[in-house]
Amino acid sequence: MAILEKVDKLHQAIAWQGDIPITNRYTAGVAGERFLREIKDHARILGTRCPDCDLVYVPAALFCERCFAQLDEWLEVSSQGRVFTFTVLFRDLEDRPLDPPAVLAYVKLNGSNGGLVHYLGEVEPDQVFIGLEVEAVFKEASEREGSILDIRYFRPLKR
Amino acid sequence: MMTAQIKEFPGVGLRESDFEQRKVLYTEWVPNARYAWDAGVAIGRYLAELKEGRLIGVRCRHCRRTVIPPRVFCEWCFRPMDEWVPLPDTGTVNTFSLCYVTWDMRRLTEPEIPAVIDIDGTHPPVGILHLLGEVEPQAVQIGMRVQAVWKPPEERTGSILDIRYFRPVREG
Amino acid sequence: MGMRKVAVVGAGMTKFVRRALETGKELAFEAAKMALDSCELTLQQVDCVVHGTAPDAFDGVHMKGEYLADGSGAWRKPYTRCYVGGGTGVFAPIHGWYHVASGLFDICLVVCEEKMSSCQPHPQGAFLTIFDHTTERPLGPNLLWIFALEMNRYMHTYGLSKRDIALVSVKNKRNAADHPCSLLGDREITVEDVLNSEVLAWPVQRLDVSPVTDGAVAVVLAAEHVARRITDKPVWIEGVGWNLDTTYWTNRDLCYPRYVENAARMAYEMAGISEPRKQIHIAEPYDPFDYKELHHLEGLLLFDRGKAPEATALGITQRDGDLPVCPSGGLLGVGNPIAAAGLMKVAELFWQLRGEAGARQVPGQPRRGVAQAWGDLMQVGTVIVMGV
Ligand SMILES: [Zn+2]
Ligand SMILES: [Zn+2]
Numbered sequence: 001m002a003i004l005e006k007v008d009k010l011h012q013a014i015a016w017q018g019d020i021p022i023t024n025r026y027t028a029g030v031a032g033e034r035f036l037r038e039i040k041d042h043a044r045i046l047g048t049r050c051p052d053c054d055l056v057y058v059p060a061a062l063f064c065e066r067c068f069a070q071l072d073e074w075l076e077v078s079s080q081g082r083v084f085t086f087t088v089l090f091r092d093l094e095d096r097p098l099d100p101p102a103v104l105a106y107v108k109l110n111g112s113n114g115g116l117v118h119y120l121g122e123v124e125p126d127q128v129f130i131g132l133e134v135e136a137v138f139k140e141a142s143e144r145e146g147s148i149l150d151i152r153y154f155r156p157l158k159r
Numbered sequence: 160m161m162t163a164q165i166k167e168f169p170g171v172g173l174r175e176s177d178f179e180q181r182k183v184l185y186t187e188w189v190p191n192a193r194y195a196w197d198a199g200v201a202i203g204r205y206l207a208e209l210k211e212g213r214l215i216g217v218r219c220r221h222c223r224r225t226v227i228p229p230r231v232f233c234e235w236c237f238r239p240m241d242e243w244v245p246l247p248d249t250g251t252v253n254t255f256s257l258c259y260v261t262w263d264m265r266r267l268t269e270p271e272i273p274a275v276i277d278i279d280g281t282h283p284p285v286g287i288l289h290l291l292g293e294v295e296p297q298a299v300q301i302g303m304r305v306q307a308v309w310k311p312p313e314e315r316t317g318s319i320l321d322i323r324y325f326r327p328v329r330e331g
Numbered sequence: 332m333g334m335r336k337v338a339v340v341g342a343g344m345t346k347f348v349r350r351a352l353e354t355g356k357e358l359a360f361e362a363a364k365m366a367l368d369s370c371e372l373t374l375q376q377v378d379c380v381v382h383g384t385a386p387d388a389f390d391g392v393h394m395k396g397e398y399l400a401d402g403s404g405a406w407r408k409p410y411t412r413c414y415v416g417g418g419t420g421v422f423a424p425i426h427g428w429y430h431v432a433s434g435l436f437d438i439c440l441v442v443c444e445e446k447m448s449s450c451q452p453h454p455q456g457a458f459l460t461i462f463d464h465t466t467e468r469p470l471g472p473n474l475l476w477i478f479a480l481e482m483n484r485y486m487h488t489y490g491l492s493k494r495d496i497a498l499v500s501v502k503n504k505r506n507a508a509d510h511p512c513s514l515l516g517d518r519e520i521t522v523e524d525v526l527n528s529e530v531l532a533w534p535v536q537r538l539d540v541s542p543v544t545d546g547a548v549a550v551v552l553a554a555e556h557v558a559r560r561i562t563d564k565p566v567w568i569e570g571v572g573w574n575l576d577t578t579y580w581t582n583r584d585l586c587y588p589r590y591v592e593n594a595a596r597m598a599y600e601m602a603g604i605s606e607p608r609k610q611i612h613i614a615e616p617y618d619p620f621d622y623k624e625l626h627h628l629e630g631l632l633l634f635d636r637g638k639a640p641e642a643t644a645l646g647i648t649q650r651d652g653d654l655p656v657c658p659s660g661g662l663l664g665v666g667n668p669i670a671a672a673g674l675m676k677v678a679e680l681f682w683q684l685r686g687e688a689g690a691r692q693v694p695g696q697p698r699r700g701v702a703q704a705w706g707d708l709m710q711v712g713t714v715i716v717m718g719v
Contacts (some may be wrong), residue, residue: 016465020194021459025187025449025451026187027183028185033184062360066374093191168511168512170358172346196464254484273476286582318469
C-alpha cells in the first residue's frame with residue numbers, strides 16, 4: 001500500500017465531527033471568595049500584602065509567588081488607577097464586528113502592585129491613552145453578585 | 160514532620176449544595192470545543208469499506224501481523240504496512256461489559272454491551288470496539304462467536320455506525 | 332552511568348476532597364509550601380520546579396502547567412510540566428529526578444495538582460477523547476467501558492470472581508481510614524458492601540472505582556551532597572522506569588500490563604534489584620480500580636500472573652502482611668486527583684521509609700518500596716523504587 005494515497009476530490013476527505021461536552025465550574029478560591037465578596041457587599045477592592053517583598057497583590061492572592069509566604073494582611077486599595085495598557089476590539093470571539101468597538105485595558109490600581117483587566121466605558125476609543133486616570137464604576141448593590149462584572153467598567157476620572 | 164506532627168491538613172471540601180445555594184462564589188464557562196477530526200489515510204479507507212459493507216485490515220510482512228483497525232505504518236516494525244487485507248465480518252468476543260450508565264452517569268435501564276471483538280482473519284487475533292445486540296445481557300460470554308449486523312446500503316454513510324452492532328452467530 | 336544520587340527530602344499534601352473551595356493554584360501552593368516547610372527550605376533555595384497534572388480539560392484551564400506555575404513555586408525559575416495521563420504522578424518525580432541526577436540542578440520541587448470538580452457534569456466529558464474520534468467515539472462510549480472490558484478479560488483469563496477482586500477495595504478503604512487526608516476511608520466496609528454496590532459497567536461496581544477528587548501533593552528532591560545537609564533521613568530514589576504500549580488497545584492482551592513489567596524491569600535494574608519479591612518491602616501500585624492493583628502487582632513482578640488475588644485473600648498485602656500494598660489507602664481510599672494521587676504514593680513511601688507514617692506505619696522498619704502509576708489509554712507504566 002502506498003503510504004500516501006492522494007486525496008484529489010474534496011468528498012474523499014472524511015472528517016468526523018464531534019465535541020468535548022464539558023462545562024467548567026471554577027470556584028473563586030480562598031482568596032477569591034473574600035476579594036469578590038468585598039466587591040459585592042461593599043464595592044471595595046481588596047489586596048493582600050507581602051511584608052517581606054513589600055508587594056500588594058490585586059486581585060488578592062493567598063500566597064506571595066515570590067517568597068511563598070502565606071498572605072494574611074488584607075487591605076483596601078483604591079478603586080482608582082491608571083491605564084497601564086489598552087486595546088481597542090473591533091471583532092468578537094466569533095469574528096463578528098463589534099459596533100461600537102470595545103476598549104479593554106489593564107488598569108493598575110493606586111496603592112497596589114497589581115490591577116484588573118477590564119473594559120473602559122464613558123470614553124471614546126480615540127480618547128484613551130496609556131496613563132489615563134480611571135475609576136471603577138460599580139453596579140448597584142442589588143445587582144451585584146460577587147463577580148468581576150460587579151464592576152461595570154472603568155471610566156476616566158472626573159475632576 | 161509528617162503525619163504524626165501535622166494536626167490539620169489544608170484543603171476545604173465543599174458539597175454540591177454549596178453551589179446550588181450559592182454559598183460559594185463560582186463562575187461557569189462552556190468551552191466552544193467543536194472539532195472536525197480528519198479520518199486520515201488508513202481510517203479513510205476503512206470508512207469507505209464500511210460504507211460498502213466490508214471490513215478491511217492491513218498486513219505487515221515483516222512481523223507477519225494482520226491487524227484491524229487499519230493503519231499506514233506498523234507500530235512494531237516502524238515501516239509502512241504492506242497490503243490491505245479484506246476481512247470477514249465475523250469474530251469472537253474477547254471481552255465485554257454490561258454498562259448501566261451513560262458517560263455523564265445517568266442510569267440506563269437496559270444495559271449497553273460494549274465488547275472487544277477479535278475479527279476473523281487477523282493474526283494474531285486482534286479486535287475492534289463495538290456493541291453487541293440481539294442477545295440477552297446475561298447470555299453474553301467471552302469466546303462467543305458473533306457477526307456484524309449492517310445497516311442497509313442506502314443508510315450507510317461511511318462510519319463505524321454502518322455496523323449497527325454484532326450479534327451471536329446463528330448455528331446452521 | 333555517571334548519574335548523581337538523588338533523595339526525597341520533604342513532602343506535603345492537601346486533603347483529598349470531592350470539591351475543593353481552593354483554586355488549583357491555591358491547592359498547589361498548600362502542598363508545595365508544606366513540602367518545603369517539612370525540610371526547612373525556602374523557595375529561594377529551590378533550583379527548579381517540575382509540575383505534573385492531567386488533562387487541561389479537568390481544571391478547565393488550557394495550558395494548565397503555566398496557570399499553576401506560581402502556586403507551584405515556579406516564579407522566575409526553570410519550570411516544566413510533564414504529562415503521561417494517569418501515570419503522571421509517578422512520572423513527575425522521575426522527571427525531577429533526572430533534572431537532579433544529571434547534575435543540572437541540586438534541589439527540585441515536584442508538585443502535582445488536580446481539580447477534577449471543575450469539569451461538569453462529569454470529568455468523563457473530557458476523558459471521552461481518549462477513545463479514537465472516528466472509530467470508537469461514534470459508539471457513544473463511556474470511560475468505564477475500557478476498565479470494565481479489561482477487568483472482565485483479567486477475571487476470565489485467571490478464573491477470578493468479583494469477590495476475589497473486591498477484597499482490594501475493602502483493604503484500601505480500611506487503610507485509608509488512618510490517612511488524615513482521605514476522602515473515602517472506611518474502617519467498617521465489608522466485601523458485601525462492595526459486591527452490593529451499584530453496578531455501573533459490569534463487572535465494575537460503584538465501590539470498585541476511585542472517586543473524582545481535588546487535591547495536590549508535593550515532594551522535594553535533592554542531590555546527595557545537599558540532601559545530607561538537609562536531613563539525616565534522606566530517602567533515596569534508587570531506580571526509575573517508564574514504558575508505553577500501543578494506543579491500539581483493542582489489539583492488546585488486556586489481561587497483563589506488559590508495559591508495567593517493562594517499566595519495573597528498568598527501575599529494578601537501576602536499583603540493583605534482582606529478586607523484587609524479597610527486596611521490595613512496601614508496594615504502592617496504582618489502584619484507580621480494585622482490579623488494577625492486582626494487575627499492577629503482577630506487572631511489577633511481585634506476584635505470578637493471576638496470583639495477586641490469592642495473595643490478597645491470604646492477607647499478604649495487608650499493612651501488617653508480608654508485602655504491605657497501598658498502606659496509604661491508595662486511590663480507592665484516599666482519593667484519585669489523578670496526578671496528585673500518583674505523587675501521593677511517592678510521598679507515602681517517603682513517610683513509611685522514614686517511619687513517619689503515624690497510624691499507617693508499616694511494621695518492621697521497611698527499607699525499600701516501589702510506587703507505580705498507570706494511565707493514558709491503559710498503556711503507560713511509571714515506576715519508582717525508593718530506599719533508605
Ligand atoms: Zn513575598
Ligand atoms: Zn510489523
